Amino acid sequence: MKILGIESSCDETAAAVVENGSKVLSSVVASSEKLHAKTGGIIPENAARRQLELIVPVINKAMKLAHQTPTTIDAIAVTVGPGLIGSLLVGVETAKTLARLWNKPIIPVNHLVGHIYATWLQTKKPRFPALALVVSGGHTDLVLVQGHGKIKWLGGTRDDAAGEAFDKTARLLGIGYPGGPAIAVQAALYVKRNPDVKFNLFPRPMMSDKNYDWSFSGLKTAFLKEVQNKELSAGQRTKLAAEVQEAIVEVLVKKTLRAVKEHNPKSLLLSGGVAANTRLREKFSDEIKANGLAISFHVPEPKLCTDNAAYIAAAAYYLKDSQETDDVFANPQLTISD
Ligand code: KG4
Numbered sequence: 001m002k003i004l005g006i007e008s009s010c011d012e013t014a015a016a017v018v019e020n021g022s023k024v025l026s027s028v029v030a031s032s033e034k035l036h037a038k039t040g041g042i043i044p045e046n047a048a049r050r051q052l053e054l055i056v057p058v059i060n061k062a063m064k065l066a067h068q069t070p071t072t073i074d075a076i077a078v079t080v081g082p083g084l085i086g087s088l089l090v091g092v093e094t095a096k097t098l099a100r101l102w103n104k105p106i107i108p109v110n111h112l113v114g115h116i117y118a119t120w121l122q123t124k125k126p127r128f129p130a131l132a133l134v135v136s137g138g139h140t141d142l143v144l145v146q147g148h149g150k151i152k153w154l155g156g157t158r159d160d161a162a163g164e165a166f167d168k169t170a171r172l173l174g175i176g177y178p179g180g181p182a183i184a185v186q187a188a189l190y191v192k193r194n195p196d197v198k199f200n201l202f203p204r205p206m207m208s209d210k211n212y213d214w215s216f217s218g219l220k221t222a223f224l225k226e227v228q229n230k231e232l233s234a235g236q237r238t239k240l241a242a243e244v245q246e247a248i249v250e251v252l253v254k255k256t257l258r259a260v261k262e263h264n265p266k267s268l269l270l271s272g273g274v275a276a277n278t279r280l281r282e283k284f285s286d287e288i289k290a291n292g293l294a295i296s297f298h299v300p301e302p303k304l305c306t307d308n309a310a311y312i313a314a315a316a317y318y319l320k321d322s323q324e325t326d327d328v329f330a331n332p333q334l335t336i337s338d
Pocket residue numbers: 010135136137138139162163164166167178179180181184272273274275276277278305306307
């Protein structure tokens with residue numbers, strides 16, 4: 001079964017063709033990152049306008065690269081939320097139009113659930129029950145996945161998402177947008193020069209609380225105090241980047257592994273844009289080993305962690321939840337367990 005996936009929830013315009021939920025025949029991602037770098041963040045109006053310009057060329061390219069025509073595609077999958085309403089509408093309305101024109105079933109996909117299915121695009125498939133941590137620019141959610149589409153929410157952020165903490169602190173350091181990759185580069189420079197250093201400058205909010213919630217807004221305030229009214233040298237900037245990365249990574253790993261011990265899942269899945277972070281991936285692997293946890297750890301290759309349409313098509317294949325075209329709507333407020 002070949003599914004054309006369409007993703008336009010934020011600042012990436014993406015289309016992909018995936019066969020049987022696991023073989024990526026094409027995956028095209030056009031990012032309007034450079035446009036948003038100029039403003040230091042996303043202006044929803046600008047993002048939606050760019051989505052409009054890019055959506056048709058991106059879909060055409062994905063179909064062409066996968067050597068597909070409308071007759072060889074079995075279904076169309078589209079992200080319906082959460083995200084920015086203007087951006088979502090572009091993908092949803094395009095998908096609905098194509099579904100009608102080509103007479104194909106349409107499968108609406110929750111963007112956050114989609115992120116989890118990036119782990120199904122790897123050769124080693126997850127097994128149920130699985131525990132999944134989704135860390136993106138707008139969300140931080142820990143869920144138990146008991147089967148396809150059977151998701152139980154365990155906890156999440158009470159304020160800023162993990163990706164937002166990266167983006168906001170990078171902005172305070174003046175090192176670029178999106179912040180996660182920029183912080184990671186600076187942090188790696190610092191660790192290379194100071195391999196044995198211990199990090200403890202910033203608080204680890206809620207790390208010992210007996211729940212699965214996070215809070216990252218205090219971290220941003222603590223960071224602001226460190227940089228405010230100071231002329232920072234390049235070396236100081238790398239140190240601050242390494243400190244904040246470690247604070248974010250440590251709370252994510254500690255609480256997630258506590259949930260592993262409590263719920264005893266067969267697989268642990270890490271996904272969302274922040275899952276592209278090398279230090280986060282490495283710390284999860286190290287701590288799983290150090291704690292002697294018998295769990296298989298699944299994290300997509302970095303380019304499948306950040307927004308793309310391949311995981312949307314994969315999720316649609318496993319969820320098999322096709323809807324009447326008229327019943328498919330964009331919903332910016334969708335949560336992971338909706
Ligand atoms: O999932 P995603 O591509 O888009 C959303 O659904 O939000 O996630 C984007 C987030 C941004 O906050 C970005 O800074 C972060 O993922 N990110 C990273 C890395 N690559 C992307 N954060 C830390 N390290 C990275 N290497």
